[in-house]
Amino acid sequence: MMSKEMILPRAGVFVCYCGTNVGGVVDVPSVVEYSKTLPGVVYADASVYACSSDGLNRMKKAIQEHKLDRVVVAACTPRTYEPLFQSAIEEAGLNKYMLEMANIREQCSWVHMDKPEAATEKAKTLVGMAVAKVSLLKPQEEPEAGINPTALIIGGGIAGLTSALSLANQGLRVHLVEREAELGGLLRCLNKLFPLERDCSELLRSKIESVVSNPNIRLHTSSTIKSVKGFIGNFDVEIESRRGDVESLEAGTIIVATGATNFEPAGLYGYGSDERIITQLQLEERFKNGRLEGIGTVVMIQCTGSRNRERPYCSRICCTEAIKNALLLKESDAGRDVFILYRDFQSYGLQYSSLEWRAKKQGVKLMRYLPENPPEVVPKKDAIVVNVLSPLLNETITLEADLLVLSTPMIPATGTRELAQMLKVPLDSNGFYKETNVGLSPIEFATDGVYVCGMAHSPKDIGESILQALGVASRAAIPMARGRLRTSAITAEVDERKCSGCGTCAELCPYKAIRKDEKGIARVIRVLCKGCGLCGASCPDGAITIPNYTNEQLEAQCSAALGRVAN
Numbered sequence: 107m108m109s110k111e112m113i114l115p116r117a118g119v120f121v122c123y124c125g126t127n128v129g130g131v132v133d134v135p136s137v138v139e140y141s142k143t144l145p146g147v148v149y150a151d152a153s154v155y156a157c158s159s160d161g162l163n164r165m166k167k168a169i170q171e172h173k174l175d176r177v178v179v180a181a182c183t184p185r186t187y188e189p190l191f192q193s194a195i196e197e198a199g200l201n202k203y204m205l206e207m208a209n210i211r212e213q214c215s216w217v218h219m220d221k222p223e224a225a226t227e228k229a230k231t232l233v234g235m236a237v238a239k240v241s242l243l244k245p246q247e248e249p250e251a252g253i254n255p256t257a258l259i260i261g262g263g264i265a266g267l268t269s270a271l272s273l274a275n276q277g278l279r280v281h282l283v284e285r286e287a288e289l290g291g292l293l294r295c296l297n298k299l300f301p302l303e304r305d306c307s308e309l310l311r312s313k314i315e316s317v318v319s320n321p322n323i324r325l326h327t328s329s330t331i332k333s334v335k336g337f338i339g340n341f342d343v344e345i346e347s348r349r350g351d352v353e354s355l356e357a358g359t360i361i362v363a364t365g366a367t368n369f370e371p372a373g374l375y376g377y378g379s380d381e382r383i384i385t386q387l388q389l390e391e392r393f394k395n396g397r398l399e400g401i402g403t404v405v406m407i408q409c410t411g412s413r414n415r416e417r418p419y420c421s422r423i424c425c426t427e428a429i430k431n432a433l434l435l436k437e438s439d440a441g442r443d444v445f446i447l448y449r450d451f452q453s454y455g456l457q458y459s460s461l462e463w464r465a466k467k468q469g470v471k472l473m474r475y476l477p478e479n480p481p482e483v484v485p486k487k488d489a490i491v492v493n494v495l496s497p498l499l500n501e502t503i504t505l506e507a508d509l510l511v512l513s514t515p516m517i518p519a520t521g522t523r524e525l526a527q528m529l530k531v532p533l534d535s536n537g538f539y540k541e542t543n544v545g546l547s548p549i550e551f552a553t554d555g556v557y558v559c560g561m562a563h564s565p566k567d568i569g570e571s572i573l574q575a576l577g578v579a580s581r582a583a584i585p586m587a588r589g590r591l592r593t594s595a596i597t598a599e600v601d602e603r604k605c606s607g608c609g610t611c612a613e614l615c616p617y618k619a620i621r622k623d624e625k626g627i628a629r630v631i632r633v634l635c636k637g638c639g640l641c642g643a644s645c646p647d648g649a650i651t652i653p654n655y656t657n658e659q660l661e662a663q664c665s666a667a668l669g670r671v672a673n
Contacts, residue, residue, distance in 0.1 A: 115241050118149040118174040119233060120165055122156035122181035124211055129154075131215035133226040137180065140230045144237045148172055156181050162194045169198040176204040176243060178236045180229065182211035186546060201245035203595055203654060208236040231667055238666035242659045246595035249632040253339035254358035255279060255586045260331060260525065261363035263291025264568055265560025265575040267313045269361050272579035274322035278586050281355055282317065283326045283345055285521070289314050291365045292561075297393040299568055300430040301457045307394075326353075330521065334360070334528045337633045338555025339591055359555045359582040360529065362539055363575065366516040366561035371411045375483040375512060382490055383483070383510045386427050393434060401442070404435055405492050405507040407481055408448040412515035419536050421515040421565040425451050426458045428513050432470045433461065444470045445505055447481055447494055454567075474498065483510065516565040529556050530617070538564050549578045552636070554593065557582055596653055597635035598642060600628045604649035611641035611650060 119141035123129030134152050141150035149172040153161040156179060168174065177200065179191050184207040192202035210229040218225035257273050259266045262284030270280045288294065296306040317323055332344040332352060341357045368387045371377045377385075384392075386406075392398055406428050412421060425448065432444045451472060453462045466472065475481055475494050484491040489506035496503050518537040526533050531551040534540040539558045542550050549557050559578040560571040585591045598611075598620070607626035619634035620641060628641075628649070642650040651657075 115146045115176050116148045116172065116174050117144075117146045117176045117178060117237060117240055118165075118168055118172060119144075119147055119151075119178045119180065119237065120156055120161075120168075121150070121152045121210075121233070122161070122179070123152060123154045124182055124215075125155065127182070128211050128215045128229075131219050131222050131225050132210060132229045133222070136226055137210075137229050137233060141178075141180075141233055141237070144234060146241050147178075147237060149174060157187050157190055162190070165191075165194055166198040169195060169200060175200065176206075176240045178206050178208060178233065178240050180208040180210045180233050180236070183209055186543065203246040204240070204243050206236040206240040206243065208232040234666045234669075235663040238662040239659045242656075242662055243654055246653050248592040248595045249597075250590050250592055251337070251339045251633045253585045253589055253591055254341075254356050255589065256281065256355075256357045257359050257361060257582055257586065258283065258341065258343055258355070258357035259361045259363055261291070261365055261519075261560070261562065262286070262289040262325075262327070263363060263365040263560060263571075264293050264310070264313065265365065265562070265571045266291075266361070266363035267317050268572050268575035269363060269559060269579040269582075270323050271313070271316055271320065272576055273583055273586075274317075274320045276579075276583050276587070278322065278583060280323045281326060281343075281345075281357065282323055283329050283331060285328070285330055285364075287328045289317065289325075289327065292368070292387075293568065295387055295390055297390045298430070298434065300426070300433075300461060331525060331528060337631065338593075339585065339633070341555065358586045359557065361578050361582060362525070362529070362531075362556065362558045362562050363560045363578075364519045364522060364525065364562040366538070366565060367519050369411050369417070369514040369517045371512050371514050374410055375407060375481070375510065376485050376490075377410075377512060380485045380490070382508065383485070383512065386424070386431060386511055386513050389431055389509075389511050393431070398435075398438060400508070402508045403443040403489075403506060404432075404445070404509045404511060405490070405505050406432065406444070406446045406511040406513060407483075407492075408446065408451070408513045409477075410512040410514050413449065413477070417515050417517065417536065419515070419565075420452060422452065422454055423565055423567050424513040424515065425453050426461070426567065428511075429453060429458070429461050429465050429470070431511070433465050433468065436465075436468045436470060440468075445507075446470065446472045447475050447492070448472060449475065449477055473503070516561060519562065522562070529553060531556055531558075534564075536564075538562065549574060549581060554591075554633075555582075555585070593633050594637060596637035596655075597632045598630045598637065598639075598650050598652055600630060601649045601651070602627050604647045606647050606649075608646065610644055610646065614640050614644050616640065 121137050138150045138152050177195050196202040214229050256279040259270050259282045270282045274280050290310045293310050328348040329345050332346040335342045339358050345353045377383050435444050453459050479495040481494040490510045492505045530553050532540045541548050542552050557578045559574040605627050612620040617634050619631045623629045639652050
């Protein structure tokens with residue numbers, strides 16, 4: 107007969123202080139001592155920060171020294187840190203799925219910070235539930251998928267061009283799809299790049315020539331994405347040209363670099379009714395064409411059409427562009443008066459802040475206005491009259507301008523919502539593409555193999571767009587260079603003996619990961635499945651289970667919780 111010690115697992119419990127996030131409320135040493143009394147626990151310890159290098163090293167050392175075969179981490183949200191702890195125990199020799207986390211920060215210390223004793227008791231209960239479940243976990247094997255070493259890049263602006271070149275120079279094939287007939291995006295409309303004062307056309311020409319001449323890049327201009335099917339490593343894409351021709355291709359990864367467009371402020375401050383009232387983008391075009399003769403006083407109005415109910419966000423680049431163009435106006439005519447009327451001047455970064463001081467030294471005048479008292483514009487024959495209430499002076503100042511320039515926000519590009527639906531990726535409240543996690547996965551979507559960069563993600567300057575494009579190219583290149591990819595083992599499993607072929611699971615699956623085979627039995631495409639459990643919860647036959655979330659494991663957790671309450 108096997109002894110009790112051989113039957114019970116050898117579990118280790120690691121409780122995190124999380125600085126004062128947990129330790130400031132929960133009695134962590136008490137939780138550690140309680141953990142040592144739980145069945146199967148042979149080791150328990152506490153760390154100030156379990157996710158730090160020191161905390162992870164201590165965990166790996168304890169696994170090896172105490173011959174642990176499963177681990178419980180009582181810390182913060184598994185959504186953020188579970189992959190980190192999984193990697194750590196895997197390095198120590200354990201299967202990465204022999205881990206269970208107890209969230210004693212969001213679910214305990216943060217919501218019960220005024221009741222430390224009760225929070226401590228709840229933390230013990232959560233740890234007890236995690237130990238009960240981890241005792242029933244089984245090692246899992248991750249499925250592998252082949253990766254097509256071809257990238258699809260949607261958008262031919264500076265971000266798309268940069269990522270295409272980076273991937274192509276690594277020997278990977280690239281399909282670059284651009285809606286317009288020409289490459290370059292909004293950069294084609296700009297005059298100069300500050301603070302280097304480099305001509306935009308010079309940068310763009312160099313990039314386009316490199317892309318066009320690269321044998322690993324195939325261009326699809328005047329084209330849009332018609333459909334996207336499949337999953338990471340094996341995307342099936344249809345591209346439709348403006349003429350109506352449809353071409354099919356395969357890709358391993360997809361990069362969204364569709365950029366953004368400039369808001370047209372129709373009706374605001376008289377825009378559209380007077381040729382002397384233009385946007386910053388139109389001013390850039392005048393610089394390029396040299397059409398500034400006879401212009402004396404120039405007034406710029408910031409936040410035109412932004413930071414309101416329709417577009418509550420700041421586009422980040424508007425103030426910098428205004429300063430840049432104001433400097434160029436003064437350089438072309440030192441006697442020209444230039445006024446910038448702003449709500450809150452945002453020149454991001456030290457380099458751009460120095461431009462602001464430089465503009466002031468050259469005589470550019472910055473005047474603040476309040477959102478409840480925006481400037482009033484009255485176009486007259488001889489000049490455009492702008493009345494602005496100065497909160498500093500508490501009086502209305504009248505300016506007579508030869509040219510009124512409106513700084514308008516960047517808005518999502520045409521077709522953004524339709525493309526997001528095809529790719530099954532989310533948009534934020536402002537209509538831009540939303541990443542998985544702003545801190546840990548700032549360029550990735552929950553849909554594996556799909557990435558985002560440039561102004562498709564959010565308004566940003568050229569430098570940021572280029573850096574993000576290089577980051578995306580590096581990230582997308584990893585699975586394509588390896589040729590194979592391991593995906594999560596926590597995916598739905600179908601018991602063929604129980605499946606009646608009703609199709610409920612296939613209809614409800616948000617990832618389209620379940621399909622019927624020739625016998626009508628549900629089959630799971632493991633690479634697509636995210637283990638959300640919707641199919642298992644909805645199956646009328648009880649034919650679908652999710653590893654690490656079986657009925658037996660969940661019942662063990664409930665019993666542990668109820669047992670503590672009863673005691």
